[in-house]
Amino acid sequence: MPATQPAPDRLNDFVIKFANVNGTGSASANTLIMKAIFRSGVPVVGKNYFPSNIQGLPTWYEIRVSADGHQARGGRVDLMLAMNIETYARDVKEVAPGGFLMYDSTWPRSALLERHDITVLGIPLAKLCNENFDGVRNRVLMKNICYAGALAALVDIDLEIVRALVTEQYAKKPKLADANLKAIELGYRYAREYLPCPLPLRVRRLDRTAGHVLIDGNTAAALGCLYAGATVGAWYPITPSTSLMDAFRGFCERYRVDPATGERNFVVLQAEDELAAIGMVVGASWNGARAFTPTSGPGISLMNEFVGLAYYAEVPCVIFDVQRVGPSTGMPTRTQQCDLLLCAYASHGDTRHVLLFPADPGECFTLAVAAFDLAERLQTPVFVLSDLDIGMNDWMVPELAWDDAYRPDRGKVLSAAEVEQLEKFQRYVDRDGDGIPYRTLPGTSPKAAYFTRGSGHNQSGAYTEDSAEYQQVVDRLTRKFATAATLVPKPVLEGPGNRPVGILSLGSCDGPIREALGELARRGYALDYLRVRGFPFGAEVEAFLAGHERVLVIEQNRDAQLKSLLTLETAVPKHKLHSILHYDGLPLTAQFVTDAVVAALGAGGRRAAAAV
Amino acid sequence: MTSIVKPRIAHPALPKNELGLTRRQYEGAMSTLCAGCGHDSVTAAIVEACWGLSLRPEQLAKLSGIGCSSKTTAYFVSGAHGFNAVHGRMPSIATGANAANRELCYVGVSGDGDSLSIGLGQLAHAIRRNVNMLYVIENNGVYGLTKGQFSASADVGTKSKRGEANTQPPVDPVLLALTLGATFVARSFSGDKRQLVPLLQAGMRHQGFALIDVLSPCVTFNDHEGSTKSYAFTREHYHAAVEADFIARAREIAVDYAEGESTVVTMHDGSRVRLRKLDPGYDPSDRVAAYDYIERKFADGEYVTGLIHVADGSASELHAANRTTATPLNRVPYERLSPGAAALGKLMARYR
Numbered sequence: 001m002p003a004t005q006p007a008p009d010r011l012n013d014f015v016i017k018f019a020n021v022n023g024t025g026s027a028s029a030n031t032l033i034m035k036a037i038f039r040s041g042v043p044v045v046g047k048n049y050f051p052s053n054i055q056g057l058p059t060w061y062e063i064r065v066s067a068d069g070h071q072a073r074g075g076r077v078d079l080m081l082a083m084n085i086e087t088y089a090r091d092v093k094e095v096a097p098g099g100f101l102m103y104d105s106t107w108p109r110s111a112l113l114e115r116h117d118i119t120v121l122g123i124p125l126a127k128l129c130n131e132n133f134d135g136v137r138n139r140v141l142m143k144n145i146c147y148a149g150a151l152a153a154l155v156d157i158d159l160e161i162v163r164a165l166v167t168e169q170y171a172k173k174p175k176l177a178d179a180n181l182k183a184i185e186l187g188y189r190y191a192r193e194y195l196p197c198p199l200p201l202r203v204r205r206l207d208r209t210a211g212h213v214l215i216d217g218n219t220a221a222a223l224g225c226l227y228a229g230a231t232v233g234a235w236y237p238i239t240p241s242t243s244l245m246d247a248f249r250g251f252c253e254r255y256r257v258d259p260a261t262g263e264r265n266f267v268v269l270q271a272e273d274e275l276a277a278i279g280m281v282v283g284a285s286w287n288g289a290r291a292f293t294p295t296s297g298p299g300i301s302l303m304n305e306f307v308g309l310a311y312y313a314e315v316p317c318v319i320f321d322v323q324r325v326g327p328s329t330g331m332p333t334r335t336q337q338c339d340l341l342l343c344a345y346a347s348h349g350d351t352r353h354v355l356l357f358p359a360d361p362g363e364c365f366t367l368a369v370a371a372f373d374l375a376e377r378l379q380t381p382v383f384v385l386s387d388l389d390i391g392m393n394d395w396m397v398p399e400l401a402w403d404d405a406y407r408p409d410r411g412k413v414l415s416a417a418e419v420e421q422l423e424k425f426q427r428y429v430d431r432d433g434d435g436i437p438y439r440t441l442p443g444t445s446p447k448a449a450y451f452t453r454g455s456g457h458n459q460s461g462a463y464t465e466d467s468a469e470y471q472q473v474v475d476r477l478t479r480k481f482a483t484a485a486t487l488v489p490k491p492v493l494e495g496p497g498n499r500p501v502g503i504l505s506l507g508s509c510d511g512p513i514r515e516a517l518g519e520l521a522r523r524g525y526a527l528d529y530l531r532v533r534g535f536p537f538g539a540e541v542e543a544f545l546a547g548h549e550r551v552l553v554i555e556q557n558r559d560a561q562l563k564s565l566l567t568l569e570t571a572v573p574k575h576k577l578h579s580i581l582h583y584d585g586l587p588l589t590a591q592f593v594t595d596a597v598v599a600a601l602g603a604g605g606r607r608a609a610a611a612v
Numbered sequence: 613m614t615s616i617v618k619p620r621i622a623h624p625a626l627p628k629n630e631l632g633l634t635r636r637q638y639e640g641a642m643s644t645l646c647a648g649c650g651h652d653s654v655t656a657a658i659v660e661a662c663w664g665l666s667l668r669p670e671q672l673a674k675l676s677g678i679g680c681s682s683k684t685t686a687y688f689v690s691g692a693h694g695f696n697a698v699h700g701r702m703p704s705i706a707t708g709a710n711a712a713n714r715e716l717c718y719v720g721v722s723g724d725g726d727s728l729s730i731g732l733g734q735l736a737h738a739i740r741r742n743v744n745m746l747y748v749i750e751n752n753g754v755y756g757l758t759k760g761q762f763s764a765s766a767d768v769g770t771k772s773k774r775g776e777a778n779t780q781p782p783v784d785p786v787l788l789a790l791t792l793g794a795t796f797v798a799r800s801f802s803g804d805k806r807q808l809v810p811l812l813q814a815g816m817r818h819q820g821f822a823l824i825d826v827l828s829p830c831v832t833f834n835d836h837e838g839s840t841k842s843y844a845f846t847r848e849h850y851h852a853a854v855e856a857d858f859i860a861r862a863r864e865i866a867v868d869y870a871e872g873e874s875t876v877v878t879m880h881d882g883s884r885v886r887l888r889k890l891d892p893g894y895d896p897s898d899r900v901a902a903y904d905y906i907e908r909k910f911a912d913g914e915y916v917t918g919l920i921h922v923a924d925g926s927a928s929e930l931h932a933a934n935r936t937t938a939t940p941l942n943r944v945p946y947e948r949l950s951p952g953a954a955a956l957g958k959l960m961a962r963y964r
Binding site: 035038039213214215219223226227229231232234251255256258261262263264265266267269271272273275276277278279280281282283284285286287288289291305306309399400401402403404406407408440441442443444445446447448449450451452453454455462463 | 641669670671673685686690691692693694695696697698701703704705706707708709710711712713715716733734736737741930931934935936937938941942944946948949950951952953955956957959960963964
């Protein structure tokens with residue numbers, strides 16, 4: 001073994017990266033390893049870097065083992081499983097000095113693999129599987145499980161945990177379970193016999209994952225829709241949001257079908273395009289059902305016209321934008337926060353929309369529920385801006401929990417009896433001074449009927465081209481937006497709040513920022529941190545901006561969209577804000593944040609930041 | 613201009629339907645369309661159809677897109693909720709609304725521009741999904757509000773008001789609907805209330821997507837010599853293949869026809885449509901033959917009207933295909949929608 005220097009012991013703190021070919025079934029082996037570490041009580045996070053492709057292109061999976069429970073991408077690779085000959089060259093380069101690389105040694109090692117500051121481990125996976133399994137496809141699949149077995153030996157994962165996971169997964173397919181267990185054993189035994197097990201990169205049992213789950217944001221958001229009582233979902237398939245509707249449909253088939261009659265308490269509509277998907281949501285919501293659509297940036301572009309109608313005609317709707325890299329088709333399988341402005345001002349004319357910013361799958365669940373309550377309370381579109389990193393990667397979050405006392409806030413909906421009490425029902429009158437009018441549902445009574453339209457309308461909903469009547473309605477919409485600022489989820493503050501410099505950010509930047517704050521504090525930079533969770537910004541955001549001399553705005557797009565939104569929608573002077581931007585399509589890392597904050601503040605900044 | 617309020621004075625002797633309502637109670641706001649517009653006749657036919665069906669006004673949901681035709685949903689049944697959607701996108705609103713509440717009677721009114729150009733995709737997919745609704749196209753071959761451009765239904769050779777001839781072949785909504793497997797396809801003429809009213813009633817009672825293409829001349833931009841969608845041209849080239857009478861559930865068939873002349877189709881709710889075939893040998897249940905018949909007649913310079921094709925659409929209707937619960941989804945109590953805290957706790961095991 002040509003290790004040049006002894007690697008430092010990296011107990012419960014290292015990164016494994018799997019370089020695979022997509023479509024070869026590697027995902028189940030990689031998930032198996034991650035879950036086994038999780039079940040050892042050691043916090044993990046998994047990041048999938050996959051191509052927009054079905055089969056044959058390079059794909060990577062990264063598992064960060066972090067005893068401290070850091071959620072961000074690690075930013076370094078300690079152990080590379082180089083299973084894709086096409087990407088050997090770059091995979092070798094990526095291993096941190098002192099790190100390890102494992103490859104399939106059935107065939108002679110490529111010269112490309114030469115590197116003297118890492119340890120290269122060979123295991124004849126193809127040979128082992130060809131000798132032990134039949135069938136081409138089976139051999140390919142078992143190769144993955146076989147390396148999972150070897151990995152278990154290398155990083156010292158309790159084999160019993162791995163076995164239990166396999167047995168659970170194939171509980172209904174005992175033949176498959178047997179084959180998988182055999183492959184695990186093959187890899188494990190080979191590694192124990194021929195490789196230096198365990199490596200300094202080791203998993204040691206802890207008790208830090210109890211009460212937690214590994215779940216992706218799209219699944220959690222789908223559960224939010226289920227528990228919020230959504231009955232109509234409409235969508236057009238688009239990466240990275242498709243799995244949200246797949247999950248919703250799956251949950252509905254489990255929980256919303258009458259076992260006696262087979263009758264279903266839901267409708268999922270696969271639309272012909274995003275224009276129709278949002279139209280269906282508007283139609284269903286107009287009719288009093290909780291309805292939603294999951295999509296991504298290109299879908300939002302197409303939905304703009306209907307979003308304006310829903311805003312002006314005041315129809316609730318819930319839209320999940322699982323953001324991916326733009327512009328245009330962009331990089332569909334990479335992550336960004338690039339639709340903030342698109343969603344905030346979607347559609348022509350004067351429009352402004354309510355946005356929610358979940359930071360992890362846990363918040364995808366709670367904010368999905370909040371989105372339906374807000375949409376119906378405010379009678380307006382509500383966007384939940386997740387992203388590919390949150391939506392499609394497995395995160396460790398506290399178990400999702402539910403309060404059975406919850407009842408949906410259906411907002412101001414009048415019954416036939418209530419309408420009967422009125423002299424006349426007027427759809428767009430502000431009776432309560434909060435800018436929110438009362439609505440009725442189709443089918444209520446003739447007296448409750450009104451006309452919903454995107455054309456100019458007066459307080460009764462009747463067509464108008466009268467300037468005063470038009471302005472009366474749109475001015476009330478402004479008041480309603482001010483009400484929204486008091487109802488959206490409050491921002492989260494870290495730190496005492498009175499330091500001179502603050503970080504302001506949102507969504508999936510949270511993990512890397514919180515991790516970086518620790519490192520920054522060690523280096524003498526003490527900063528406050530405010531994570532916004534909703535738009536329009538409320539009083540807390542204004543106060544944070546007013547109370548800090550300098551605010552570093554961290555976000556994942558090129559054009560500083562959050563900073564733009566802050567300058568447009570708050571009283572903050574532009575010169576106070578400094579942007580830290582990350583937009584290469586990969587999730588943000590703590591290292592990037594630390595370096596950028598240090599660069600922004602400099603040595604003087606450290607003193608200033610530490611002054612209070 | 614604001615909407616015009618219609619005086620509501622009802623003569624005590626006006627006839628009443630089973631609900632005790634007069635026709636006046638099925639009217640809407642005053643029309644702002646041009647005097648003589650075919651669409652106003654269609655509006656009157658819809659009023660008559662709803663009154664005749666004794667439909668509770670609030671049981672109707674009126675949907676439309678954008679254009680002259682789409683304005684008309686404001687002109688009938690003011691006691692029903694209406695939705696004037698965006699241009700060409702009414703079918704998706706109707707689909708979502710119907711998904712949320714399967715009990716209401718959905719009537720969409722659209723035009724040839726709204727349905728066959730900007731909205732062709734949504735129309736096609738609403739037909740494919742077999743959304744339970746009546747979809748009326750008020751077809752005049754021309755864009756009115758933007759002052760006389762050809763629409764996608766303009767025939768080859770038809771002349772615009774300025775004298776230019778259309779060269780592109782038309783989209784025929786009836787042929788389109790037949791191609792896509794619609795189970796209720798009809799064509800009529802705004803000037804023929806006797807034919808149109810029973811078709812509207814049958815379409816409203818049909819379980820599934822019912823399309824009626826109504827030739828509805830534009831008096832301002834497309835009623836001149838050389839137009840194939842003028843009143844005069846339509847009257848001259850109008851060929852009724854099948855006449856339909858609608859018979860409400862409780863009523864007896866009043867007049868007997870000689871055997872072989874008429875067929876009775878029973879609708880899903882028990883009401884019936886009696887079809888009288890004016891062309892012996894024409895079979896409205898045969899979709900392929902219907903398609904062929906329309907094409908041949910068109911080659912002879914005739915527009916086939918009447919109930920062109922009808923079949924049982926109940927099995928493939930959106931909710932039937934989905935096996936949706938009978939209770940409208942917007943009324944299913946929340947308690948039946950939430951799996952509860954215990955179920956979530958159990959589910960969490962999957963993610964450990």
